[in-house]
Amino acid sequence: MNNLLLSNTLDATTILVCLFITARVCFVYPKVLSLRILVLGLALGTITLTAIADLVSTNVASAAAHLEWFLYIGQMAAFLYILLSLVNDSEAYLHRLVRSQVLVAILLVCLLLFSFTLPPFPGNIIREILGMARFVACIGIGFYYIFGLMKRQTRFSLLMAVSFLALAIGYQMDVQQYFVPLYTELFDSAGDISRLLGFLALLGAILVG
Amino acid sequence: MSLHESDNNSFTGDPVQKQVMIVTQLMKAVPTMHSIDELFQWLAYTIIEHFDLQLIQFWTPFILMNGIPSTHLRTMVARNPLLPEQLVYDSSMIVAARHFAQEQRAISSQVVDALFPPNQTAALKHYGLKFCTGGFISSDVLLPLPGNQSVPAKGLAPFSLAALLFLSQRAHRDMMPSITIILKEAVELAINRSLLLPTLATEASSQADHQLPPLTALVLRRKEGDHLMLSDNPFARTSFILDKQSLRLYAAIDGKKSVARLCQSTAMDIKSFSAALHTLLKLGRVEMINTRGRVIDATVFFPENDS
Numbered sequence: 001m002n003n004l005l006l007s008n009t010l011d012a013t014t015i016l017v018c019l020f021i022t023a024r025v026c027f028v029y030p031k032v033l034s035l036r037i038l039v040l041g042l043a044l045g046t047i048t049l050t051a052i053a054d055l056v057s058t059n060v061a062s063a064a065a066h067l068e069w070f071l072y073i074g075q076m077a078a079f080l081y082i083l084l085s086l087v088n089d090s091e092a093y094l095h096r097l098v099r100s101q102v103l104v105a106i107l108l109v110c111l112l113l114f115s116f117t118l119p120p121f122p123g124n125i126i127r128e129i130l131g132m133a134r135f136v137a138c139i140g141i142g143f144y145y146i147f148g149l150m151k152r153q154t155r156f157s158l159l160m161a162v163s164f165l166a167l168a169i170g171y172q173m174d175v176q177q178y179f180v181p182l183y184t185e186l187f188d189s190a191g192d193i194s195r196l197l198g199f200l201a202l203l204g205a206i207l208v209g
Numbered sequence: 210m211s212l213h214e215s216d217n218n219s220f221t222g223d224p225v226q227k228q229v230m231i232v233t234q235l236m237k238a239v240p241t242m243h244s245i246d247e248l249f250q251w252l253a254y255t256i257i258e259h260f261d262l263q264l265i266q267f268w269t270p271f272i273l274m275n276g277i278p279s280t281h282l283r284t285m286v287a288r289n290p291l292l293p294e295q296l297v298y299d300s301s302m303i304v305a306a307r308h309f310a311q312e313q314r315a316i317s318s319q320v321v322d323a324l325f326p327p328n329q330t331a332a333l334k335h336y337g338l339k340f341c342t343g344g345f346i347s348s349d350v351l352l353p354l355p356g357n358q359s360v361p362a363k364g365l366a367p368f369s370l371a372a373l374l375f376l377s378q379r380a381h382r383d384m385m386p387s388i389t390i391i392l393k394e395a396v397e398l399a400i401n402r403s404l405l406l407p408t409l410a411t412e413a414s415s416q417a418d419h420q421l422p423p424l425t426a427l428v429l430r431r432k433e434g435d436h437l438m439l440s441d442n443p444f445a446r447t448s449f450i451l452d453k454q455s456l457r458l459y460a461a462i463d464g465k466k467s468v469a470r471l472c473q474s475t476a477m478d479i480k481s482f483s484a485a486l487h488t489l490l491k492l493g494r495v496e497m498i499n500t501r502g503r504v505i506d507a508t509v510f511f512p513e514n515d516s
Contacts, residue, residue: 024444031449033459033494036438089433091464148439156442209442 003188007058010192010199014051017199018044021206035094039085042101043078046108050074053112066115072130074108079137079167086144124178131175138168156209163201170195224387225479227259232394232425232469239395245404246284246355252395253286256374260384263288263338264297264375268306269352270366278366280307283355292336301325302373309343310371315389318342318380338375344389345371348396351406368396368405394423401500424510425469427497429462429486434493450492454485462495487511 025041050071057067081101085094111118121127145161173191177184234255242248253265267284282298305324309316318340321333333339347369354365370392374380399405437443450456454477461475472482489495490507497505 028444028449031451031456032437032443033450033456034433034437034443034448036433037443040438086439091431091433094433144439148436152436152440154436154440154442156445157440205442206444209445 003185003192004058006189006192006196008055010196011051011055011058013196014199015048015055017203018048018051020203022048024206035091035098036085036089038098039081039094039101042098042105043082046074046078046105049108049112050078053115063116066118066120067112068121068127069118070108070112070115072127072134073111076130076133076137077104077108079134079141083137083140083144086141128175128178131171131178135168135171135175138164138171142168154209156205159201159205159209163198163205166194166198166201170198224260224381224383228387228390229425229469229472229479231255231259231391233467233473235391235395235398236426236467236469239398239402239404242402242404244356245353245399248395248399248404249284250286252392253284256388256391257286257288260374260380260388262374262376263336264292264373266297266302266306266373268310268371268373270310270369271352271354272366280310280371282306283370289336292338293332296329296332296336297338297375299329301329305341305343306371306373309373310345310369313345313347315344315385316342317382317385318376321375333375337377340376340379341373342376342380342385343371343373344385344392345369346389346392346396348400348405350396350400353404353406365406370396390423390425394426397423397426424497425472426467427499427505428465428467429471429495430464430498431459431462432494432496436493448492450489450494452485452488454481455488458482458485459489459494468497 022041022045025037025044029038029041053067053071053074057063057071081097081104084097088094142161142164145157145164148157149161170191170193173187173194177187177191180187235251238251239248242251249267253267256262257265264287265285266282268280269283270278270280273279280303282302285298287297302325308324319342321339321341322330324341325333347367350368351365352368372388372392374385374388396405400407434441434448437448441448450459458471458475458477461471466474468482468486472479475482477485486495490511497507497510499505
């Protein structure tokens with residue numbers, strides 16, 4: 001499987017999984033009234049948009065450089081909000097979090113709309129920093145689920161831990177390719193496969209957890 | 210000591226509904242009060258109006274100069290302003306109050322003939338005071354003297370209150386338990402407002418923090434389930450609040466309203482409210498806090514609750 005096909009498969013899977021979960025959040029939220037799933041829904045909605053942007057940038061070379069801002073910042077913000085929703089369960093805190101997430105989502109849509117006016121990333125350093133931020137957020141979520149698993153063993157927490165650790169490894173591989181240019185394609189493919197498995201595990205957690 | 214003006218919000222309904230309404234009003238009124246007697250007066254006027262009583266008396270203890278505890282009439286409100294005070298404040302009434310205080314429980318409604326001498330009974334009936342009932346509450350706090358009197362050498366009496374209630378018809382069987390709950394709520398609020406004084410023992414052990422407040426005075430606060438999104442799948446049916454009443458209650462909870470106010474704002478009866486609250490507690494989606502912000506263990510009120 002070549003890198004382009006793998007990248008497109010990852011994007012298509014990400015879009016389908018995240019869109020499905022976002023739609024499920026819309027259906028379930030009125031019955032659960034949990035702010036955490038609202039945060040999850042908004043975050044996965046954002047990731048859906050970033051996956052669409054990635055699909056475009058992978059296949060339309062001229063768009064790639066401009067969409068990277070939205071791609072990296074959007075994913076970083078989405079994972080960061082999921083992590084923040086897990087650290088505290090107070091109602092007031094989660095309300096503030098949802099409000100700020102909505103604001104950030106609006107700003108991200110603006111960022112997407114004005115993508116073509118933005119300059120490309122000035123060197124790899126910004127890409128590495130934002131890529132590491134995605135990794136840190138995912139590893140943080142993964143550890144939250146590992147701690148949860150240690151307290152109470154459920155299929156849901158196991159699959160969520162697997163999912164976010166696989167995503168973290170995927171994003172780490174993505175960053176590695178800039179540090180080890182010799183193995184760029186290897187890290188890129190390994191990162192894509194890891195993320196693909198991560199999103200499938202996330203779907204599994206929602207469906208059978 | 211007569212009912213000069215009609216209190217607002219006179220309504221019909223069963224005693225439990227009235228209880229919830231009065232407690233709701235009480236919670237709004239207490240912050241503006243400055244003495245326990247103000248609270249007693251408010252309670253007397255409100256109870257007499259809402260429960261259609263003819264006369265209400267609050268008897269409380271005090272320590273005599275020789276150190277012997279006694280009982281005296283602290284508050285009296287009559288519906289009929291023409292009711293002679295000597296008829297309802299004499300030795301036989303003191304005997305009845307002491308009897309009620311000794312029983313230390315709610316006394317069911319009985320004809321006045323069973324409690325008072327025949328000549329007084331006839332006069333009482335003439336003014337529509339045909340039935341008598343009563344209740345008793347106490348708390349591990351001290352009762353300040355009326356007005357601004359200084360603390361006597363023998364100290365303040367521990368708080369207890371015997372309530373004597375007179376009606377023109379037999380009382381509803383739920384009336385006295387409802388009034389007792391109102392009085393207990395009032396005492397709890399009075400303690401929080403420092404209208405009643407803590408004893409040295411209670412101050413030393415901070416017992417007030419551990420006292421169990423009445424359910425209706427507690428504030429409900431929403432929370433994410435203990436394990437929701439961490440180990441419990443929020444998309445699974447077991448995480449849903451399926452019961453419509455529970456969902457309605459959950460939506461009404463704002464972290465500020467007490468159980469009494471929520472009961473009123475959701476227009477749910479006590480039974481439905483209790484069932485809805487129990488469901489939410491079992492799901493771990495609400496917690497109960499007292500006026501000091503401490504979380505109260507729900508199993509005290511819902512023993513079978515496994516949350």
